[in-house]
Amino acid sequence: MRAALLLALALLAGPAGTAMAQDTATAAQAAAARLAAASQSLAAAQASRDRVAALTETVRAYEEGLEALRDGLRRAAIRERAIAVELGAKRAEIAGLLGALLSMSRAPAPLLLLHPAGSLGTARSGLIATEVTPALQAQAEALRADLQEAADLAALQQSAIGTLEEGLAGAQTARSALSEAISERTDLPLRFSEDPVATALLLASTDTLDAFASGLAQTVDTELSSTVPDASALKGSIALPVQGQVLRGFGEADASGVARPGLVIATAPRSLVSTPVAATLRFRGELLDYGNVAILEPAAGVLVILAGLAEVYGRTGEILPEGAAIGLMGGELPAPHEILTETAQGGGARQPETLYLEVREGDAPVDPATWFAPA
Known part of the structure; x- marks a missing residue:
């Protein structure tokens, strides 16, 4: 006892x-x-x-x-x-x-x-x-x-x-x-109409993102509105356009040593990407090796480039309101039993998709942190 x-x-x-x-x-x-x-x-x-x-x-x-x-x-x-x-x-x-x-x-x-x-x-x-x-x-x-x-x-x-x-x-x-x-949407205002021939020629004649961004002005056919969105007052506090985690910051090299002047954001498959602020859609489509790209203009002379989407929404020249859906990420949604397996092994939701975000002022890229708040 x-x-x-x-x-x-x-x-x-x-x-x-x-x-x-x-x-x-x-x-x-x-x-x-x-x-x-x-x-x-x-x-x-x-x-x-x-x-x-x-x-x-x-x-x-x-x-x-x-x-x-x-x-x-x-x-x-x-x-x-x-x-x-x-x-x-x-x-x-x-x-x-x-x-x-x-x-x-x-x-x-x-x-x-x-x-x-x-x-x-x-x-x-x-x-x-x-x-x-x-x-x-x-x-x-x-x-x-x-x-x-x-x-x-x-x-x-x-x-x-x-x-x-x-x-x-x-x-x-x-x-x-x-x-x-x-x-089916037709109610958004158009800032300009696109010249598809000029866009095609620009795509065929440029081999860098810098050159393409610099030549975007050539793709405008007719100016339809003088209204230009201006998000300058929100500079530094804008939310990221997708829910995810920043993998690499401005100028950080990846595993192969390649450094890009933008953010690489890991997202869950099929995540919704939306406009962080009101902006003009300057371009949408496939571009070089960036995959599907959407280029937004939230202020005069400022471009926000979103690359790596599976689907891109909208019509070039449209003025999109803040929070408007701009596209979807790719990837396959996991089955319920796969999610349970991931959590049982201690992991979170898989985030194999990556969105590339670059901000350009004039002809040069700038650190996106000067416009976007950290997630």
Whole structure:
């Protein structure tokens, strides 16, 4: 009995497990609620007078809801692993305690109250047992709570599959509806009409982004409006055009030693790219080795170049409002079970797509940080 009590006291000296599944479950439920709200917004957007704006907000809502759900699952996976490591570290101690308690349970109850040292030893043993019994009960409850929390977290991750499937399907539907609505849009003001022949000649005759940007003025056929967006007052505080993480900053070299005067932003597949401020769409299409490119003019003489998109929206010469959808990133959306596998292995959402962002003032590129606030 003395050995069992000493072992119990050693266990109680360590940190007790705490149940954190409730917080994780609350976060997951909030994410599911956001996805449900996005689904309702999708239905309403189809009948909205401004379908493009409504569908753009719906796509963003889906992206935010899915990211929140991934974050909740990531936290659940991390906590589940922490519990498993904690229980694994105590395996030998728990086994010893259970063995001692099992031996005690097999002894007749009257013998447990006796001590070979006589009445004084018996009294001391009784006092120790009185002190330790509540602690043993607390330890047992903590262990039971940890096991229950691990089971709840595992169930939470499995139950998220249905929510993920609905969210991913809804997001894809919203993106398709947005593409269709933009292709049918005719209400945006035109600053100029494009000369397609001049644009084709410029594309064929230039082999650098510098040369192409410098020759953009040649592609204008007719000036239709003197209205020019001016975001100069917002310089330094403009949000990035896509949700993601900056991988390389201005002038930073990549693994092959190539340095470019812009930002490389990692994004999730099929992320929505939008205009950070009101701007004129100066060019859209494939350009050199940059893939699909959109060139915006948020102020006179200032160009924002977005390269690496899978789809580009809009019509050259249009004045796009702030937050307007300009395109989608490429890549394949992961299946729900792949997302669960990523979170179970401790990773976040995969971000294999990269958007290149360059800012030019006059004929020279400048550090985008002078216009854009860090994410």
